[in-house]
Amino acid sequence: MGGWTEGYVGGIDYIRAVYRDWSPAMLCFALTLRGWRPPEALRRGCFTMAEPGCGHGLTSALLAGALPAARFEAMDFNPSHIVGVRRLADDAGLANATFLEESFAEYARREGPMLDVVALHGVWSWVSAENRAVLLDTLRRRLAPGGVVFVSYNALPGTLVHMPLRRLLVERCADGDGPLPDRIARAVEFASRMAAQGGGWFGATDGVVERIEQLRHKSPNYIAHEYLNGDWTAFYHADVARELAAAKLEFAGAAVPMEQLHDLSLSPAQQALAAESQDPAQEETLRDVMTNRSFRRDLFVKGGERLGRAERRMLLGGTRFTLLVAADDLPEVASTPVGRLPFPRALYRPLGEALAERPQSLDALLACPALAAQGEEAVLRALTLLTSLSLAAPIMPEDGLSERQASSDRFNAAVLDRHRFGDTPGQLASALLGAGVPVSRIEALFLLAARLEEEPAAFAWRHLSADGLRLGRDGERFEGDEANRAELDRRHAAFAQRRLPLLKRLGVA
Ligand SMILES: C[S@@+](CC[C@H](N)C(=O)[O-])C[C@H]1O[C@@H](n2cnc3c(N)ncnc32)[C@H](O)[C@@H]1O
Incomplete structure (x- = not known):
């Protein structure tokens, strides 16, 4: 592969994925929950974000489609990661995103605007100490005061066993x-x-x-x-926190909101032990030891502002949420990384129904008698769980919605068109969420057929069969055009009844 990979695995592309963890509404919710004032630029959706080591760059591309007032710089030294996303950006007419085929060191030499957010997903544990130092230098120079860093890494002690x-x-x-x-x-x-x-x-x-x-x-x-990278380092949280402190960064909390609920994974006695520490980095590390944590998604802030109790309450009260599934698809027991959690119907049914009707703020939800009876803490906790499990999501402000919708529509037209020949990116941009909504290839073909005024099952089958695909159900494969088209007809009826109303509510159909 030549010398450019710097010990990183070469000759094989990374998987294509879109992540929701650092979409602005999610970042704002996670920060507010932990008592940090979310940067105004993030709240309004007009920020500058960088994604070093972006892989195929699909998250940055999707966010750029959903958030036309924000600017994105995504960079990866692997040309086969950058070529495809540049084509997508061209097709979608993205004027607010740049996809650079550069190494971290080349990027560090570049001048550019100050950054409000930097997302480092799948990077910190997988590159050399020299490259982490280069990234740290970029953060030190280019992150704006108040700026936020999302960083994921393999954590200790959980990774030891692997x-x-x-x-x-x-x-x-x-x-x-x-x-x-x-x-x-x-x-x-x-x-x-x-x-x-x-x-x-x-x-x-x-x-x-x-x-x-x-x-x-x-x-x-x-x-x-x-x-298979030459470098593969697992970290104690305290070491990451101390390394990032050199770029004036302070730990701001877990990016996944429910990971801030320590009682989910620790007993009261364990929580008390962690709280004996005076040092937040040590406290977090003690928790990781007690839970044997193996992967972390952390938020850090540069000069972040602490919220007082009343202002935090006010900001949370005004945060609006929507449901990402049909109300009656909310489970009664959810499988989570910390085990199975009951979703009591007395709380989750009225909450699901209210959120499925229209996006609502926490304050508006608490005005509903059935939810008021549950108490504010329980409703906020339920929203924290639902957002972490991709069952609900915080949404962007009303301001700028029509611009976001026009840009998302343009982006989604390009994405849907690609699904004629494959199934990536597999997510559509939602102007409401300022983030992505997953769709399968078949769903995308149904949506495309509607745009083109084609008969959905026949249209989908034409494209699936051209790729040599056949449908299956309950372990059986359908043979022949007629059987496959009949199955697609059946699936389209279910799609039109259950998924389409949801996709419309989220503004992607
Ligand atoms: C594990 S992948 C994660 C990709 C993406 N962030 C994600 O989470 O889907 C790490 C990425 O970092 C890129 N990378 C590794 N070392 C790099 C370097 N020195 N300069 C630029 N990109 C690098 C790789 O090409 C790869 O796409």
Whole structure:
């Protein structure tokens, strides 16, 4: 691959994904919840954001489509990551996003506007200490006062148990020939055969067999970029916090709102132990030790402003939310990273129904008698859980909605058109959310058929069959045009009844 990869895995692209964690409304909610004043530029949607190591750049592209008053700089040194997103940006007429094929070091030498947000997802643990220092320098020079950094990384102590697995994969992939995806598949298969023997590390470590089994279903692209880089460092939160302090950054809280609810994962006695620490970085690290945390998504602020109790309450009260599923699709028990949580009907039913009717602020929700009876703390907690589990979302202010809608429509037209030939980006831009809404390829084809005034099932089948695809249900494959079109007809009826009203409410259909 030549010398440009700087120890990073080469010759294989990363997976294509869109993330919601650093969309402005989510950032504002997470910050306000933790008692930080969200930057005004973020609240109004007219900020400047950078995404170093953006991979295929789809999150920045989608945010640029949804938020035309904001500006985006996304950068990655892998040309095959940048080429596709530049084409998407051209097709969608994105004038507010630049996609740079540059290394972190090249980007650091570039002059540019001050940044309000920097998103570092899947980067910090996977690059060298030298490259982290370069990124830190960029943050020091270019992040505006009040600016926010989103950073994810493999965390300690939870990652410790996975270290032998990474070593095993690195060794086995190096020891063989043929294309990298084949070597990865053979390495995972080998790890699985070793695990089947039990004993040693496999026997002594909970969850290893399951982890290897999960890897069998992951793409080689994910496995390569997660495990096969020359650098792969897991961090204690305290070390990340102390490193970022050199760029005047202070830990502002977990980016995923429910991770701020410590009682979900810690007993009262454990919470009290963590609270004995005077140092917030140490306190957070103690919690990670007690929960054996293996991955973190953190927010840091540069000169962030603390909110008083009353102002925090006022800002939370004015935050508006919408539901991302049909009200009767809210589960009664939710599977979460910290286990199964009950969603009591007395609270979640009126909450779901109110939010499905129209976006509502916390204050407006509390004016509804059934929710007032539950109490403010319970309703806010429910909103915190729902937003973290992608069942609800905070929304952008009314101001600028028509501009956002026009830009989102343009972006979505380009995205839908691509679904004739594939299924990425797999998300549409929502002017309401200022973020993405996932759609399957079939849903995208139905939406495209409606725009083109074509018969939906026949249109979808024409494109799916051109790719050699067939539909299936309950483990059975449909054979022939007629059976597949009939299945698509059935799916379109269900789509029109359940999904379409939701997609319309979110402004993407
Ligand atoms: C694990 S991927 C994460 C991609 C994306 N942020 C995401 O989360 O989907 C890390 C990305 O960083 C890029 N990268 C690694 N080292 C880099 C460097 N020195 N300069 C620029 N990009 C780099 C890789 O090409 C890769 O796309």
